[in-house]
Amino acid sequence: MSVAWDEASIAERARSFLAEHDPARTDRLGFLRARFDAGLAWVHFPEGLGGLGTRRDLQAVVERELKGTPDNDPGRIGIGLGMAAPTVLAFGTDEQRRRFLRPLWTGEEVWCQLFSEPGAGSDLATLATRAVREGDEWVVDGQKVWTSSAHTARWGILVARTDPDVPKHRGLTYFVCDMRAPGVEVRPLRQITGEAEFNEVFLTGVRLPDSLRLGEVGDGWRVAQTTLMNERVAIGGAPARRSMAGVVADTWRSRPELRTHDLHQRLLKLWVDAEVLRLTAVRLREQLAAGHPGPEGSGMKLAFARLHQELSGLEVELLREDGLAYDDWTFRRPEAVDFLGREAGYRYLRAKGNSIEGGTSEILRNIIAERVLGLPSEPRADKDVAWKDLPR
Amino acid sequence: MTDDRSTSLLYTEVEQELRAAVRDLLADKSAPADVLARAEAAAGGAAPYDAELWKALARDIGAAGLLVPEELGGAGASAREAAVVLEELGRSVAAVPFLSSAVLATRALMAAGGDVAAGLLERLSSGEVTAALAVSAATSPYGPKGPAVTLGADGRVSGTVTGVIGAEVADVLLVPALAASDGSLALCAVSAGEGAGVAAVPSLDLTRPVATVTFASAPAGVVARRTGTWAPGVREALATGAGLLASEQLGVAEWCLDTTVAYVKERRQFARPVGSFQAVKHRLADLWLEVVGARAAARNAAALLADPRRGEEAASAVAVAQAYCGAVAVHAAEECVQLHGGIGMTWEHPAHLYLKRAKADQIILGTPGDHREAVAVLADLPGPAPVL
Ligand SMILES: Cc1cc2nc3c(=O)[nH]c(=O)nc-3n(C[C@H](O)[C@H](O)[C@H](O)COP(=O)(O)OP(=O)(O)OC[C@H]3O[C@@H](n4cnc5c(N)ncnc54)[C@H](O)[C@@H]3O)c2cc1C
Numbered sequence: 001m002s003v004a005w006d007e008a009s010i011a012e013r014a015r016s017f018l019a020e021h022d023p024a025r026t027d028r029l030g031f032l033r034a035r036f037d038a039g040l041a042w043v044h045f046p047e048g049l050g051g052l053g054t055r056r057d058l059q060a061v062v063e064r065e066l067k068g069t070p071d072n073d074p075g076r077i078g079i080g081l082g083m084a085a086p087t088v089l090a091f092g093t094d095e096q097r098r099r100f101l102r103p104l105w106t107g108e109e110v111w112c113q114l115f116s117e118p119g120a121g122s123d124l125a126t127l128a129t130r131a132v133r134e135g136d137e138w139v140v141d142g143q144k145v146w147t148s149s150a151h152t153a154r155w156g157i158l159v160a161r162t163d164p165d166v167p168k169h170r171g172l173t174y175f176v177c178d179m180r181a182p183g184v185e186v187r188p189l190r191q192i193t194g195e196a197e198f199n200e201v202f203l204t205g206v207r208l209p210d211s212l213r214l215g216e217v218g219d220g221w222r223v224a225q226t227t228l229m230n231e232r233v234a235i236g237g238a239p240a241r242r243s244m245a246g247v248v249a250d251t252w253r254s255r256p257e258l259r260t261h262d263l264h265q266r267l268l269k270l271w272v273d274a275e276v277l278r279l280t281a282v283r284l285r286e287q288l289a290a291g292h293p294g295p296e297g298s299g300m301k302l303a304f305a306r307l308h309q310e311l312s313g314l315e316v317e318l319l320r321e322d323g324l325a326y327d328d329w330t331f332r333r334p335e336a337v338d339f340l341g342r343e344a345g346y347r348y349l350r351a352k353g354n355s356i357e358g359g360t361s362e363i364l365r366n367i368i369a370e371r372v373l374g375l376p377s378e379p380r381a382d383k384d385v386a387w388k389d390l391p392r
Numbered sequence: 393m394t395d396d397r398s399t400s401l402l403y404t405e406v407e408q409e410l411r412a413a414v415r416d417l418l419a420d421k422s423a424p425a426d427v428l429a430r431a432e433a434a435a436g437g438a439a440p441y442d443a444e445l446w447k448a449l450a451r452d453i454g455a456a457g458l459l460v461p462e463e464l465g466g467a468g469a470s471a472r473e474a475a476v477v478l479e480e481l482g483r484s485v486a487a488v489p490f491l492s493s494a495v496l497a498t499r500a501l502m503a504a505g506g507d508v509a510a511g512l513l514e515r516l517s518s519g520e521v522t523a524a525l526a527v528s529a530a531t532s533p534y535g536p537k538g539p540a541v542t543l544g545a546d547g548r549v550s551g552t553v554t555g556v557i558g559a560e561v562a563d564v565l566l567v568p569a570l571a572a573s574d575g576s577l578a579l580c581a582v583s584a585g586e587g588a589g590v591a592a593v594p595s596l597d598l599t600r601p602v603a604t605v606t607f608a609s610a611p612a613g614v615v616a617r618r619t620g621t622w623a624p625g626v627r628e629a630l631a632t633g634a635g636l637l638a639s640e641q642l643g644v645a646e647w648c649l650d651t652t653v654a655y656v657k658e659r660r661q662f663a664r665p666v667g668s669f670q671a672v673k674h675r676l677a678d679l680w681l682e683v684v685g686a687r688a689a690a691r692n693a694a695a696l697l698a699d700p701r702r703g704e705e706a707a708s709a710v711a712v713a714q715a716y717c718g719a720v721a722v723h724a725a726e727e728c729v730q731l732h733g734g735i736g737m738t739w740e741h742p743a744h745l746y747l748k749r750a751k752a753d754q755i756i757l758g759t760p761g762d763h764r765e766a767v768a769v770l771a772d773l774p775g776p777a778p779v780l
Contacts, residue, residue: 249771249772249773252773253772253773256774256776256777259774259775259776259777260776261775261776264768264773264775264776265764267773268715268764268765268767268768268773269715269764271767271771271773272712272715272716272764272767273685273716275689275712276685276686276688276689276712276716277685279401279685279688279689279691279692280684280685280688282401282688283401283402283687283688283691286400286401286402287402290402299677299680299681299684302677302681303681303685362674364677365673365674365677365678366670366673366674366677368677368680368681369673369674369676369677370673372677372680373653373673373676373677373680374653374657375653375656375657375665375667375668375672375673375676376657376664376665376667376668377668378668378669378670379664379668
């Protein structure tokens with residue numbers, strides 16, 4: 001039975017859920033599991049899978065009603081929420097959806113993304129990690145790199161080559177990688193911030209049961225597109241409780257002695273840009289809710305990266321002598337990512353990744369030019385050549 | 393026509409129908425060649441306005457009365473609908489006095505109020521008469537200039553106002569004047585031709601030129617008067633005009649982007665379409681992103697101007713939209729010229745009409761810098777204290 005939910009009825013459901021599950025008297029995990037089971041995790045997901053099968057924008061009503069209750073620490077499980085979950089929902093079997101989505105959402109199981117390789121970044125489809133079928137299993141060999149949260153992850157979304165004899169986009173298959181399987185080795189990679197959010201992951205004779213395959217054999221590129229599309233919206237378009245503009249504005253307001261005319265002009269310009277980006281995101285969500293998604297999504301991360309970088313750079317400059325200091329260079333392996341966390345120097349350095357992770361800004365411009373504006377692609381030498389014959 | 397969608401940044405069905413009607417009319421009566429022919433005449437000193445087109449837009453489509461309440465004979469629509477009309481007028485750089493009469497003059501009369509205003513609004517919304525606000529178009533809603541015109545005890549106004557838009561086609565000129573008797577500021581209505589002279593000035597914007605208006609002891613009806621820094625209705629008119637101008641700028645930018653994308657797909661050099669070169673593609677992708685932002689900002693300004701309960705938010709929305717959209721329209725028009733190559737530099741190609749409109753639009757009703765300074769106040773981001 002499906003109910004036509006609206007703001008009032010969703011709010012009512014959230015309130016009665018709260019009445020039955022007093023967060024003060026339930027443990028955190030118990031509360032989150034119950035919230036998932038009540039369909040209040042992500043309301044646009046189907047019933048039984050943490051949702052109510054209704055409009056995505058009604059989630060905001062749930063968040064408002066449940067404000068202040070234990071959350072699932074999204075900074076720790078961003079890849080699971082933003083990338084793995086929509087892909088599992090779109091391509092997983094019923095069994096896979098039931099197995100993975102609940103502990104993903106509650107944060108019991110962290111996910112990572114095993115896409116990029118030393119030889120395959122922007123040109124992801126050229127990747128070389130091999131998966132070879134042996135009976136009911138796949139044997140995986142290769143190396144992944146820049147894998148955020150691999151050190152905390154229980155599962156990884158993995159794209160591997162299953163057929164080297166066809167052109168590169170066609171020979172790929174998508175798997176869920178068991179990060180505890182023998183042959184998975186995770187080594188930290190230190191970043192310009194001093195810490196190691198990401199890792200290199202070596203896969204040596206890793207055996208994955210066929211039940212961990214997501215989608216058809218050879219259909220991995222299409223499945224990966226779903227992941228990447230969601231990644232860009234997750235990085236650029238999600239409604240934010242705080243914003244970089246807000247962080248910098250607070251510094252500006254609290255330190256009047258640091259203000260100069262030059263910085264003032266630049267700050268005002270960036271503040272307007274931030275407001276325009278916020279409104280663009282609002283409009284995009286309205287379009288999604290009204291059932292006609294616009295191409296605006298492709299541009300959100302591009303605009304977001306530029307804005308984050310300029311604002312965080314301005315803040316370091318504004319701080320003058322304090323901008324010369326850095327809070328902490330200790331080599332740590334953080335459990336969560338927060339672009340707005342720590343001090344200005346960290347924010348400045350971390351923001352540099354925003355135009356690289358999830359597709360570089362150059363690649364995003366290509367996508368907008370070709371898929372939104374319909375401009376012709378560059379002449380390409382690699383389209384109809386079997387992957388194994390490509391120049392390397 | 394305030395419905396539950398009035399704060400949405402999307403377009404309602406009614407708005408889309410209005411857009412379609414305006415677009416059809418413009419396609420029929422205001423093709424680039426027509427606009428260019430009028431602009432050419434204007435470069436020689438004639439007014440470029442198209443009376444027949446304006447009549448059709450004002451009366452048949454009812455654009456003249458969009459902002460006017462139903463009890464005064466208007467459509468009782470809102471800034472949202474007026475914004476959609478302006479998007480279309482921007483897309484076609486049509487030479488009609490919609491902004492000057494149906495937005496600026498109309499909004500001034502509505503804010504000033506009173507019987508004289510009501511009578512005028514009725515005639516304006518029927519499209520029977522056209523009005524202009526005799527204030528320099530370069531005035532921002534934040535910095536009043538003292539009126540250049542005085543109102544004598546004999547009820548006549550004298551003085552000269554420069555930089556006025558839409559005056560050549562106005563039957564009624566609304567002019568803020570300093571009352572000699574008590575120092576109050578009055579909004580006065582003067583019939584064109586009765587002691588008011590309008591002299592077109594060679595203008596950067598060929599499709600919306602500016603004129604100098606000289607009042608020589610012209611008989612005037614006082615619409616309203618008050619003491620303070622602004623004559624009645626003027627600040628409201630400029631603020632609404634600035635907010636809605638963002639939609640015109642959006643329309644200008646959209647035309648430039650669409651036209652340029654279509655051109656670079658067709659034009660071939662080095663044995664391939666120039667639009668397949670990454671240097672070109674990336675510039676157009678960035679421009680597209682700016683246009684997407686401009687649409688969100690312009691819709692937000694229109695939506696908040698349409699909601700009388702949200703005046704303070706509207707002020708911020710107007711400042712943000714104007715601080716952003718003016719530069720987007722100019723950038724789009726400049727890219728349009730550049731990416732067309734030599735043809736973009738010709739008088740024959742319409743790109744220059746858009747460049748000229750975009751550049752003039754950047755100045756009128758406050759520059760982006762004026763609006764950013766307003767943002768500093770509205771968003772509590774004050775500048776540095778004076779050094780001395
Ligand atoms: C902080 C961070 C976290 C990350 N986390 C993950 C993760 O969890 N999982 C994962 O799989 N990956 C992750 N990545 C990797 C990221 O997706 C890749 O770095 C990115 O796709 C670019 O690939 P690359 O590093 O090989 O650069 P390259 O592709 O070699 O690019 C080098 C430069 O060339 C430009 N370039 C490449 N191709 C073109 C073209 N066709 N036109 C114009 N310019 C081009 C690029 O824009 C870039 O400037 C992460 C990266 C960062 C920085």
